[in-house]
Amino acid sequence: MDWSGLNSQCRNHSHGSHWSPGLGHRNISAQENREPTKEKEVLPLIEDSSNCDIVKATQYGIFERCKELIEAGYDVRQPDKENVSLLHWAAINNRLDLVKQGHLPMVILLLQCGADPTLIDGEGFSGIHLAVLFQHMPVIAYLIAKGQSIDTTDLNGQTPLMLSAHKVLGPEPTGFLLKFNPSINVVDKVHQNTPLHWAIAAGNISAVDKLLQAGSSLDIRNIKGETPLDLAQKNRHRLIIHMLTAEAKIRSNKNLRLCRWLQKCELFLLLVLSTITMWAIGYIMDLGTDSWLLKGSLLVAIFFVTSLFPRFLVGHESLKYLPTMILLSSIFWISLTWFILFLPDLTGTALQISFFLSVIGLLYFLYKTWVTDPGYSKTSEEERKTNIIALAEAGSLDFRTFCTTCLVKKPLRSLHCHICNSCVARYDQHCLWTGRCIGFGNHHYYIFFLIFLAVVCDWMLYATFLYWSNHCTTSYSQDGAWTYLSQIVSCSPWVLYIFMLVSFHVSWSTFLLLNQFYQIAVLGLTSHERVSLVKQSKHMKQAFSLRRTPYNHGFTQNLADFFQCGCFGLFKPSAVDWTSQYSVVFHPAKEKVLRSV
Template structure:
């Protein structure tokens, strides 16, 4: 429904079925006067369609002459001059119509900022109650998602803590209608996230009970809503509410946030008891699994494992990689025995992962496997290749290379990538400033972190934080690559490629001395068979070097191309590429304000000074905000997924 159709539905003669016909998504509530059948009563999940809270309504071109309109119709359609004419003629601005709705209500619901200003100047009561739901003009504006109107009314003194006829306050309505920018603004202006409605239910309880899906439950938890608060009637927690509503997504989010599965309500029922009552096998299984995991997590053994999980995972990876290589290198001719031993190792790994591995531990597998392979490469060089090539130059170069590899890897892992941080007061201040400037949108405001994003920052869902100049989340270091550790990561890739080249060199030299090969006579398969029979371990390590070189070289080339020729990060390039597919006329990848040419791009990225010959630009990307509030360059016109 466009704005013209929405406004037409607000006139006195079109407040009933016409709203159903236009499909506003708000027509399943009260059918009486006041809200005219399209303002909902929350007896079930309310999932309204999206409304742009910053959009201003267009002036409606009506075929009739506005001079014949009554004041209600003139207010609804935004005919300010007609409203002034009637008010000056003696119409009382405080007088409600036959539906007990004031002129200020109609102006607020239709987002008529100039008319609201005029009525307030003429003595309109800012918090006057009206309509079937006994709501204030602010309630009406919140239900419709008019953020600019909410801001205007609150500037005139509207009180969002007042309850309507159903007991909902301003924040509760914003959450129930899923107008998250309005909810963020109300909280920034001082509304407590856990402030209860008349029935003692918090916004989180209402979201879990009435909104099917992860939002706005996720949003409220990020605003520090209490997961174990209980209402004053039934003593139900948000998890109780989610289970009763069969809201699996919300229940899962609440459990991840630490909601208690053993909390009893007024009837002595836990969430698991309620899951049995609503006959939901999925919820029963989910709650029981979480309860079992929490009991197990309290054991002293698992606490130690979680504390040292990174070191233990590294040790396990080293042992597993070494054990597989040792089995392959066994002198026995029986491949059946080797196969049985390998199967036993796989079974032990599978059993251990099922019993102990969590999502956090599983995320460590790629990085620890990489370090395990590097460890055994170094061991192979020292025990297999070093005795055959005692050249001091070769050994020195290899030592320098492995030292650089370990150094840059540790710097990549341990250096803060540029996580953007803000205090609660700073977040609230930014929300108010951006909202009142009409800039509370995902390009500038991160709805996950609830704060203003610096220029070139992106939200990483794996890290659950905004990262300055974020490139990507790397599985190889189990962390984000951003403004502060990106150069170390690129140098790590360079060192890893050279390390693998050294392993290729050592393997070839070893085979040339210990494994006479006749490729022209035996072919590929015969050569591989001879190598496997001669030294399975060296072939095993050679395969690891080949695999690491494959991904590391491709990633290095892509990184250097983006840095030198585009001046962009991976996230920015993906965003612009996506826009180019949707909008062929969009600017090219090279046309962006951060591309200063190959030399300048490299100098600024690596901070090369070359004994004073180069002067790189030093910027703290966690503090680089765009001028003003908007982002006018084409590369910022696409919405970030946050």
């Protein structure tokens, strides 16, 4: 460790000077300074770190000196002259350069040597309160995993969640603390405020939003008889008032039988709305009038009605499935058009059966992509705590190996999906058209879904041109493009509408299918890995090839591994369970080391 570099950057971390008068619990109000102030006092350089005392060693993050003094018999529970324990000093160490050199390891060392995390300092805080104030998420996670209660109170009965909501603006660490299931409706001893009261008093919009999502009560009154809404109105914070009134309305509607029924049927209502809307568009285009101004006005009206209507019937969470419902509606009207308009012109039985089987295959693989677990991380609370302790003590508690949202150890090639709010093994993408993440568990179903969708659309394009040749009195070769286009529009606007719909779906499905096959067979990568590597290569000085990755084992072997197909013994597919693969593995065929990209 380079002590000269450390000495040149260290500053005094006096516990008392870290706090403004309003930061303590004795004079808390909404108008107080919301962030801890830090007086910049220059600390004399440490010429010889081997002679500093244990308090200074902890302040500077001098891990080896601290360990030496503890092994010599120093009582880690003994407070200094400011009534501050070593664990408190480790928790308030907020300099990035010191954090890298001994912040979390210092906490681990002190706890292993018998430090008591429940001790309070002269300001009334325990170690977890200080870690919250200085937003040290790894320390918070480690202290809780080692058994400290998430609802530990200070002298005035404030929990870490209350302190975070009041003193730390932004979504974190409030959102981080909520993942450990704290008491969200407990009140402090002095003001009898809930965490939501404290967030409103500070005008902390992000914390208010997090607490409302967690289900904080809107009816609890503090010592002045104020509900959260009363406090927001008193502070004249319009946005928070709107958030509270909207949440109160949503909660009251949940008690109505009709609203509960609508909530259960949201996806079905969305599907019905999509189906009716797509029919209405085709019906307007198929009207007998020649006035395109009238048709255009009706289409605009349909657009505005359908964009506003779902907001009253469907919750925000269900709107992400709207593209899926549009796809299902498209399949319905495409199939109906085939059987009513196109089937009489098709003489071959094999063609009819092929289209029918293609539609069945499309619906089956869409269903399997939807219902199959893509590889979500599933761990119990005890397993999470065990992983946090193991990673922290191994020095690996960082975003590369630990998901701070799911509180799980991340498997190789996994990524946290913010839409599904879960880590997904061998993450490829969150597909807009299926409404699901594509990962290790359902990636192969997704490929077959794209194949069958492209096949169905190709059959429809063929049938459309056959219909126009049989029912429209024009041809492209004889009349030219403009006359041909005018005739097919007047011949059957509905068929033209279906043709445009099919062309749209075949375009994106074929593009995605070709892109997926290239990534799987040629590169051996997922979509996320490919995009990440392309971004990283822009900052590299040397040329980088996407084909030269640990996951690429050759065209045929990549396909065999992906589809788990041995082709009657010609290949040996590698069966890797990416949901629980945390360390490097070797490919059985080529002995290549696999590492996370």
